[in-house]
Structure formats: C-alpha cells, structure tokens
C-alpha cells in the first residue's frame with residue numbers, strides 16, 4: 001500500500017524536490033487510491049509529477065497518452081536522466097525499436113510508456129491486446145482538453161480514449177490539462193467516461209510573470225531597448241503575419257540580436273532546425289506566428305513579446321504562459337495600437353456565420369479592453385478565467401505605475417457633457433476629436449456648432465486618451481459592446497455633470513521596475529559569472545548526451561548552485577533538482593566548477609542560507625465574503641465552524657459536496673477536526689474494522705468491501721483520521 005510518505009521519498013530521491021506544489025499531493029493521493037481524476041494546473045505548474053510519481057509507486061506499467069511526438073522524447077529523456085525506466089512508442093521509431101520497447105514492457109522493465117492516442121486504434125486491437133497482456137496500473141492523459149470540441153485544440157483521435165474505461169475498468173485514469181473552462185472540464189469527464197472523478201483545480205495565476213502593455217508607437221525602438229536588457233535570455237516574439245515575423249527577425253539581426261523567424265510557411269526541415277536550436281540554447285530569440293510553441297517545453301523562456309495584439313485572451317494567456325515554466329522571473333510585453341484592433345476586426349468576420357462572428361468579435365474586444373486597462377491586468381486575466389483575484393498584483397505595469405492624479409472635475413465635466421451632446425452615439429476617438437475642436441471632415445458640420453466643440457483644445461490627444469480610459473475605468477462612462485463601441489453616461493457620470501461629485505483622474509504615468517525583493521523567491525542573489533560557467537558545462541554535457549540542456553539540469557537548479565555554493569556531494573543533494581541519479585552522474589562535475597570558482601574568488605559556501613523550501617500549499621485562493629483573500633480550504637473550515645452542514649456549504653460555495661468533504665477531510669488529517677463530526681460512531685467502527693480486516697487504506701478497496709451503507713466521503717474522513725495519527 002503506497003502512501004504519501006512514499007510519494008515524498010520518490011519526489012526527493014528520484015526528482016530532487018523537497019515539497020509538492022499546488023495540488024500535486026492531492027492528485028497523487030487520489031491516483032494511489034485508484035480513483036479517476038481531472039487535474040487542472042497552469043503551464044509550468046508541474047503536471048508531469050502528478051503521474052510520474054504514482055507511476056513509480058505502482059507495480060505495473062503507467063501508460064501516458066500525449067499528443068505531441070516532440071514532447072514525448074523530451075519527457076522520456078528527462079525521466080531517463082533521473083534513472084527512471086521510460087520509453088515512448090511512435091512513428092519516429094523503426095519496427096524493430098518498437099518491438100524492443102514492447103518486449104521491455106512485457107518483462108516489466110518499464111515504468112512509463114508514452115504513446116500517441118492514435119496508437120490505441122492501430123492494427124485493429126493489436127495494441128490494446130498488448131496492453132491487456134501486460135499489467136497496466138494507470139493511464140495518464142496529458143493535454144486532456146484535446147478531447148473536447150469546445151476547446152481550442154480539438155483532436156478527434158482523442159475520442160478513442162473513451163474506450164479505456166470499458167477495456168480497463170479497474171485502472172485509474174488521470175486527465176491533465178492547462179486549459180479547461182467549465183464546459184471543457186465537463187466534456188473531458190463525459191467523453192472519457194471517468195467514474196466519479198475528483199477534480200483538482202490549482203490557481204492559474206502565474207506569479208513569476210510580469211505583464212506589461214505599451215503603446216505601439218515607435219515600438220521597434222522600445223523593443224530594442226527591452227531586448228538589450230535581456231541579452232543572455234531566451235524569448236519569443238509573436239507577430240500575426242508570416243511576413244511580419246521575417247521582417248522583424250531580419251531587422252533585429254541587423255541590430256545585432258540573435259533572432260530567427262518561425263512560421264508555418266517555412267519548410268518543415270527548417271522549422272524543426274530552428275526549434276531545435278532554440279531548445280538547445282543556440283539561438284536566443286524566435287520571432288514567430290502562433291504556429292510556434294505548442295511542441296516546446298523549454299522551461300527557461302524569459303520573455304514573451306506580442307508585437308501585434310492577439311485575437312483573444314485565451315490565445316494571449318497561453319502564449320505568455322510559455323514564459324517562465326521554471327518558476328523564475330519572466331516578462332510578458334504587449335505592444336498595443338487601436339489600429340491593430342481595427343485591422344483584426346475584419347479577420348474575425350466569418351462569412352455567413354453571424355453567430356460565430358459575434359463571438360469572435362466579442363473576444364477581440366475583451367482583448368482590446370485588456371490592453372486599455374487602467375486597473376490590474378493580472379486581475380482582469382484571472383477574472384476572465386473565472387478566478388477571483390485581489391485588486392492589485394504589484395507586478396503588472398498598471399500596479400507598478402505611479403500615476404500623477406489630478407483634480408479633474410472640470411475636465412471630466414467637459415468630456416461627459418461632450419458625450420451627452422453627441423447623444424451617446426459616438427466612440428472615444430470621435431469624442432476626443434470633437435473636444436479638441438478638430439477641423440477634420442470626419443466631424444459632422446452640425447457638431448461643429450455645439451458649444452462643447454473645441455472645449456478641450458488645450459489638452460493633447462494622448463492626454464485625453466488617458467483621461468477617457470480612466471473615466472471608463474472609474475465608472476463615469478461606459479462603452480457599448482458594438483463593433484465600434486459608443487460612449488454612454490453612467491449614473492455616477494450624471495452626478496459629476498450636475499456638480500454633485502468631484503473627480504480625480506490619472507494624468508501621466510511612470511512604470512517602475514520591479515525590485516528584486518518583489519520578484520519570486522527563486523530569484524535569489526547569485527554569482528552571475530558562476531552561473532554562466534555552469535551553464536556552459538551543462539551545454540557541453542547536454543551536447544555529448546544529445547539532449548536539450550534543461551534535461552540535464554534546470555536554470556533554477558543552476559541558480560541554486562551559484563547562490564548556495566555547495567562544497568560537497570552532501571551539499572549538492574540539498575539543491576533542488578538533484579535527485580540521486582543526477583547527484584551521482586553530474587554532481588562531481590558541477591561541484592568541481594563551483595569549488596574552483598570559490599577558490600578563485602576567495603569566497604565560502606552559503607549552504608547555511610538554504611533551508612528546506614516549503615512550497616506554499618497554494619490551493620486556489622478565493623475571495624471570502626468579507627473581501628479578504630483566503631485559501632479555499634480555510635473558507636470551507638470557517639463555514640463549517642459557523643455550523644453549516646456539508647450540503648449547505650456546498651450550496652453556498654457552488655461546489656460539489658465531495659469537494660467540500662475533501663476540504664474538511666484535510667483538516668481531519670491535520671487534527672483540526674475529528675471524523676465523528678461528520679460520520680456516525682457506528683459507521684466509523686464499521687469502516688475501521690474493514691480497514692483492519694483488509695489491511696488497506698485505499699478508498700476504493702474499502703468501498704468495494706463496505707457496500708452501499710457507506711459513502712466515499714465517509715471513508716475519506718475515517719482514513720484521513722488514521723493517516724493523521726500516523
């Protein structure tokens with residue numbers, strides 16, 4: 001019987017990590033209990049650990065379904081570098097190689113086998129029969145949203161996976177994805193026919209990514225200035241058109257940057273070569289269309305720039321999410337121009353499909369709104385995905401901006417009265433031109449007769465734009481959802497117009513740099529020169545083994561080495577990312593470089609600064625009723641303490657009773673609550689007897705023996721109490 005304690009040991013010794021992250025531990029526990037699960041975690045959250053750790057604890061084989069051949073190889077290389085027996089089967093291998101791998105599986109010499117979904121239907125049922133022949137303990141389905149036609153990346157081959165639960169009824173299935181709204185989530189459960197799965201949702205916040213939006217005016221100079229600050233970093237620049245990627249890449253090369261273009265129009269061989277060079281840290285900057293990125297797992301992408309505005313928030317979040325998978329500080333920059341949005345509007349018009357056009361137009365407007373925000377961008381993004389967030393994040397350009405606030409009651413009155421005079425029938429640009437008394441023919445003759453025409457001529461167009469956006473953000477004006485949004489006066493606006501309220505508006509702003517202290521904890525003070533030495537050693541080893549550098553060690557690990565300066569293999573063991581195999585394979589080589597460096601610089605170790613890192617048990621933070629920001633478990637506990645039943649809490653929090661019971665069971669395990677607060681004494685005794693009798697803490701096994709008089713939740717409470725005592 002595997003326990004979380006054993007899982008911790010695997011995490012430390014095989015992967016070199018001290019603590020589980022996000023919902024990893026709960027997801028692993030669920031799989032060890034042989035139950036189905038859906039695991040939602042943002043990119044870089046650590047989904048792989050959720051199936052790799054159970055795979056090593058189960059006796060038989062774990063089959064991982066993964067859609068991308070390029071990623072399979074990477075994952076398998078990474079596992080092997082940690083001394084784990086893993087392999088993949090796909091069309092890139094010869095028949096002979098495939099047979100060898102299947103033989104390994106038959107001999108129980110493989111722990112993980114990666115396959116593409118189409119393999120399940122190949123050659124009639126030959127592959128299924130092969131799986132039946134060996135003992136499959138667990139199926140992990142990566143990129144599970146591909147099964148849903150509601151998602152953005154539907155792959156019909158995934159529909160075949162519905163057969164798994166029929167063919168292997170007792171084998172637990174975990175479906176993992178980084179993108180799944182409620183609809184997709186439900187679709188995953190239905191299509192895979194998962195049996196009362198547990199759903200684990202981690203926060204989608206990416207705290208190590210800073211978000212910036214800048215006006216596109218003179219953007220090339222701005223971009224060059226930005227890239228100059230990132231000389232040694234890898235990054236991706238997204239453009240909308242293929243031609244755009246080529247011309248920008250060539251301009252950047254002329255300015256001395258190491259940039260290559262990538263788009264679907266390039267020949268396959270060239271595309272693969274470019275991608276490979278990027279992964280191997282041989283070219284720093286890729287200027288790409290959105291065709292680039294799907295197949296890459298490169299963890300040390302330090303920045304993602306959007307030279308053109310993307311068509312929707314989903315795409316934007318996915319693309320920016322490719323930065324900072326390793327958890328280190330990273331940046332996302334968008335260059336915005338209203339003109340780009342207008343250009344895109346014609347792209348989202350779908351002939352003969354008014355419905356679809358409307359949806360896409362709305363998504364584009366939401367994207368444009370993001371670019372124009374005067375409130376926290378991170379909050380907007382998280383709220384877009386139905387996740388609550390505090391009002392300020394401290395790490396987007398808005399939160400980092402110092403606005404010069406001015407008393408702008410008179411200015412506001414001018415703007416608001418212009419909107420009224422124009423009969424709430426015009427958009428921001430027209431209204432500004434009108435206020436400034438533009439002589440342009442665009443302004444209607446009859447409007448030129450109105451008193452407010454030209455009333456704001458003393459204020460520049462740019463300044464007006466800032467004021468207008470702030471008036472909208474602060475709720476004095478609203479915009480319609482039309483293709484060309486019109487300005488409307490709100491109730492608050494009326495008060496200002498009638499002189500009943502005063503207004504302060506943002507005039508100009510300066511974006512401050514994030515101070516290192518505000519950055520992620522992982523970004524500690526470290527020896528930059530040593531880091532570069534270690535990086536080049538890593539590159540040499542990676543090349544000799546024919547794998548990408550990050551398969552050997554991550555940037556985060558190199559940073560720890562150059563921060564703590566270990567002097568022995570015992571020290572090295574404490575560095576995150578050094579599992580047992582990596583210590584014995586590479587520990588000595590890296591240690592040599594560190595020790596030599598310390599001698600040369602005459603500095604000593606700083607291992608004493610290294611404390612076993614307690615990764616935050618960061619479950620999705622939720623806004624509580626009083627407006628404070630709490631962990632979702634804590635909120636459930638509070639409601640329980642107020643005397644609400646599980647059903648009542650579930651109703652109030654719009655969550656399933658099972659989820660609520662799961663929260664409370666966690667507190668039973670920690671000893672804050674007791675099982676008999678939820679389960680009758682008789683049932684507790686009955687369940688305890690079953691556990692003793694069958695020697696198992698597996699919820700599923702107990703349920704099978706216990707029958708219908710007890711529920712999974714009952715068992716969970718009792719088991720949690722027993723675990724807590726241990």
Ligand code: ADP
Pocket residue numbers: 017018019020021024041042043044045046047048049297299325326554576
């Ligand atoms: P995802 O598939 O969710 O995008 P990965 O599984 O590729 O994320 O993990 C991202 C990075 O985080 C990897 O470098 C991985 O080794 C690292 N990682 C995962 N879990 C942990 C953990 N518990 N502690 C430290 N690092 C971790």
Ligand code: ZN
Pocket residue numbers: 375376377378379392393394395396397398399400
């Ligand atoms: Zn913010």
